[in-house]
Amino acid sequence: MVESRGSRGIAIGETGVADEAFLADWSALSGFGAVAGTNGVERQAASVADGEQRSWFAALLEARGFTVVRDRIGNQFGLLELSPGAPYVIAGSHLDSQPTAGRFDGAYGVLAAAHACFRVAEELRATGRAPRLNLAVANWFNEEGSRFKPSMMGSSVFTGKLQLEVALATTDPRGVSVREALAGLGELGEEDAFGPGTGREAASYAEIHVQQGRSMEEDGVTIGLVHATWAAHKFGFRVTGEQAHSGSALMADRRDALLGAARLVVAARELADEFETGALHTACGELNVYPNSPVVVASEVELLLDLRSPSREVIELAREKLMAVVDRVRAEDRVGIEITAEHAWDQNPYPEAGVALAQRVADDLGLAHGRVMTVAGHDSTNMKDLVPTVMLFVPSVNGVSHNLDEYTRDEDLLAGLRHLTAVVRSLADGALAG
Amino acid sequence: MVESRGSRGIAIGETGVADEAFLADWSALSGFGAVAGTNGVERQAASVADGEQRSWFAALLEARGFTVVRDRIGNQFGLLELSPGAPYVIAGSHLDSQPTAGRFDGAYGVLAAAHACFRVAEELRATGRAPRLNLAVANWFNEEGSRFKPSMMGSSVFTGKLQLEVALATTDPRGVSVREALAGLGELGEEDAFGPGTGREAASYAEIHVQQGRSMEEDGVTIGLVHATWAAHKFGFRVTGEQAHSGSALMADRRDALLGAARLVVAARELADEFETGALHTACGELNVYPNSPVVVASEVELLLDLRSPSREVIELAREKLMAVVDRVRAEDRVGIEITAEHAWDQNPYPEAGVALAQRVADDLGLAHGRVMTVAGHDSTNMKDLVPTVMLFVPSVNGVSHNLDEYTRDEDLLAGLRHLTAVVRSLADGALAG
Numbered sequence: 001m002v003e004s005r006g007s008r009g010i011a012i013g014e015t016g017v018a019d020e021a022f023l024a025d026w027s028a029l030s031g032f033g034a035v036a037g038t039n040g041v042e043r044q045a046a047s048v049a050d051g052e053q054r055s056w057f058a059a060l061l062e063a064r065g066f067t068v069v070r071d072r073i074g075n076q077f078g079l080l081e082l083s084p085g086a087p088y089v090i091a092g093s094h095l096d097s098q099p100t101a102g103r104f105d106g107a108y109g110v111l112a113a114a115h116a117c118f119r120v121a122e123e124l125r126a127t128g129r130a131p132r133l134n135l136a137v138a139n140w141f142n143e144e145g146s147r148f149k150p151s152m153m154g155s156s157v158f159t160g161k162l163q164l165e166v167a168l169a170t171t172d173p174r175g176v177s178v179r180e181a182l183a184g185l186g187e188l189g190e191e192d193a194f195g196p197g198t199g200r201e202a203a204s205y206a207e208i209h210v211q212q213g214r215s216m217e218e219d220g221v222t223i224g225l226v227h228a229t230w231a232a233h234k235f236g237f238r239v240t241g242e243q244a245h246s247g248s249a250l251m252a253d254r255r256d257a258l259l260g261a262a263r264l265v266v267a268a269r270e271l272a273d274e275f276e277t278g279a280l281h282t283a284c285g286e287l288n289v290y291p292n293s294p295v296v297v298a299s300e301v302e303l304l305l306d307l308r309s310p311s312r313e314v315i316e317l318a319r320e321k322l323m324a325v326v327d328r329v330r331a332e333d334r335v336g337i338e339i340t341a342e343h344a345w346d347q348n349p350y351p352e353a354g355v356a357l358a359q360r361v362a363d364d365l366g367l368a369h370g371r372v373m374t375v376a377g378h379d380s381t382n383m384k385d386l387v388p389t390v391m392l393f394v395p396s397v398n399g400v401s402h403n404l405d406e407y408t409r410d411e412d413l414l415a416g417l418r419h420l421t422a423v424v425r426s427l428a429d430g431a432l433a434g
Numbered sequence: 435m436v437e438s439r440g441s442r443g444i445a446i447g448e449t450g451v452a453d454e455a456f457l458a459d460w461s462a463l464s465g466f467g468a469v470a471g472t473n474g475v476e477r478q479a480a481s482v483a484d485g486e487q488r489s490w491f492a493a494l495l496e497a498r499g500f501t502v503v504r505d506r507i508g509n510q511f512g513l514l515e516l517s518p519g520a521p522y523v524i525a526g527s528h529l530d531s532q533p534t535a536g537r538f539d540g541a542y543g544v545l546a547a548a549h550a551c552f553r554v555a556e557e558l559r560a561t562g563r564a565p566r567l568n569l570a571v572a573n574w575f576n577e578e579g580s581r582f583k584p585s586m587m588g589s590s591v592f593t594g595k596l597q598l599e600v601a602l603a604t605t606d607p608r609g610v611s612v613r614e615a616l617a618g619l620g621e622l623g624e625e626d627a628f629g630p631g632t633g634r635e636a637a638s639y640a641e642i643h644v645q646q647g648r649s650m651e652e653d654g655v656t657i658g659l660v661h662a663t664w665a666a667h668k669f670g671f672r673v674t675g676e677q678a679h680s681g682s683a684l685m686a687d688r689r690d691a692l693l694g695a696a697r698l699v700v701a702a703r704e705l706a707d708e709f710e711t712g713a714l715h716t717a718c719g720e721l722n723v724y725p726n727s728p729v730v731v732a733s734e735v736e737l738l739l740d741l742r743s744p745s746r747e748v749i750e751l752a753r754e755k756l757m758a759v760v761d762r763v764r765a766e767d768r769v770g771i772e773i774t775a776e777h778a779w780d781q782n783p784y785p786e787a788g789v790a791l792a793q794r795v796a797d798d799l800g801l802a803h804g805r806v807m808t809v810a811g812h813d814s815t816n817m818k819d820l821v822p823t824v825m826l827f828v829p830s831v832n833g834v835s836h837n838l839d840e841y842t843r844d845e846d847l848l849a850g851l852r853h854l855t856a857v858v859r860s861l862a863d864g865a866l867a868g
Contacts, residue, residue: 259699
């Protein structure tokens, strides 16, 4: 099949065919959980649609000679052992989505990782040369965290940051556990895939994702060299009041949990305006009311509220201002406000060696590149603490994310795939492996 | 059994026994759906607990010689035909409750209605005299409207204000219809209980309820003569924004439906403060967020918002102010705000003839009484438009309502029962029947 080979090891005559193969697979993948009448998908973790795409993905990997294994938290791996006993380069992301979400997000990263490994494997087969490292494609379980919390569940368990039993016991809002949902799909493995006792070891990791923002598009950058994650402070709040008849109770007698919660939602937005544009992002995306009846003053509201910034100092100042609001709402609206969960992290750098590798590859390929930060966490946020890691972005039109209209142009998808392929090739040859 | 009879027709020697019978039944009824560790109950319409209390109540009525029928919307009637072919006095209220609610609310009214009819029936049996009207006890289906909307469903269908098929097709948040829920409990009747073709006709109606407020307790009033319902304007709002990544989307790019909804919740509360104390009650008790995920800016929030006042003018002014806020939020937060439902009514009087009857009875019995308004609707709000109606209140300690701690003293429960008994006696003798 290989007609000729360019100086950089890319099969020239093959690239067009390989690109078409990727785009065909991409089109097929985008059909799983497709939301009728839109360009988007809904395939939350361990849903029926997620099960279907996982089966399809396993078949795709097996057809290319990869061995598919699922570990005990439902991470799905395609393994290609070319150098018996050698550690693995892992490339991956996540196939699960938010509700009514875009078809790109993590799915692009998983399929690009698969095709990058397919390409490298084909080159190696053509030359008959064994690489220093073996190849693995990863579809990490439940990166989104919309159905089961926390997010990045699969990679958190993989990297020892979350206990397996805690993750498996987590339930969705209908009371279905992760264990039950995965087992129901036949996607719950019985053994680890990597680490002690498995005979397999991870040596390095690469991930590509569409940017969830519009800076790359505005700056004309094709490959984002992700060098750090924004700092963040995330809160779970429980606001408690007292049930009362919402018609007849005197206003002065009420202790309205929903009023207190609404004041926090508004305050979070106003907080962002107290800082320079872009310095602080705030959000409340999830809020649940009890008893949530039209004629009952709410006795309890749970909400999640995030502060995010490149700067830890900004977050600290914002946190202080938020706590002042919390105190005022407690006093003025006579509600209880309890912090039920709190996670904070400083600006979190990716290893510079990985950024430098990605930059060299982009230069080699002649792809416009730039250093960018990621606001959100990714599975690579976990993996970088375990092994040398490269994190890449491609542009997203208008920065649309977690939305049915999310869109990345084919040319950017293919450029990212070319770049990731070269990164995987370097990693398989031992780059970053020390 | 009757030992002597006082001047007001009350069996003196029997009253103590009858009161004990009422309190014993009250204690039994309060056990259905009891919330462990509290004094309250949870027995939403057509729930398992509601089915259990309905079975118990049917047995209670049958043991006293009443015939139990259920109509096609699940209203439960106990019928005692003493004068063949004559119309009926109906006395009743509702056994269903809000989530984690008090045990009094409508349940007191249903059991008091039953015991009032028991007492009147026993007097009549003792004298052998046939009354002008027959007796019926009503347990109206789904007065609360927490599980199935709208509230006052059973009495609305009974009085022709809501179509039977619409009511039966209504679903709860899990998709279970009223028809399925009632049928599952064996509580869905196949025929009407009153009206054309049934051979039965309603002539008058009486209802007693605990006050959902504290004015009677403060004023030392035992029997509230309910003369009107507050005016109200109820809104269903749908706030629409756009899904986005709640971390990475630029604040200026966001169209956050939850932010818009929160501003309405806060505005409603602040609106009440713009009027004299007690002139305007505002509330939002129910609010649902989509997709309700921690990392997604909400694209849609539905909420119910009420304005209530004794004065239609106050409501009209409040509505104008609220609409100004709606316009401002639409413009400033770039969200859509649509009114999905809107119901308004003016101050709604009860017939003065019923109020006068209730006052005469209270004078006769030497019970402290006063004219009061009700903020909330009751099944009598529907029935008064069909037949002459008497609506009564007994005090509620601190006015607590729709809350596990709702409480009314035994002496007030028994005073109310005595009063209602005398009202039913008068109505059975043709008072208000014209």
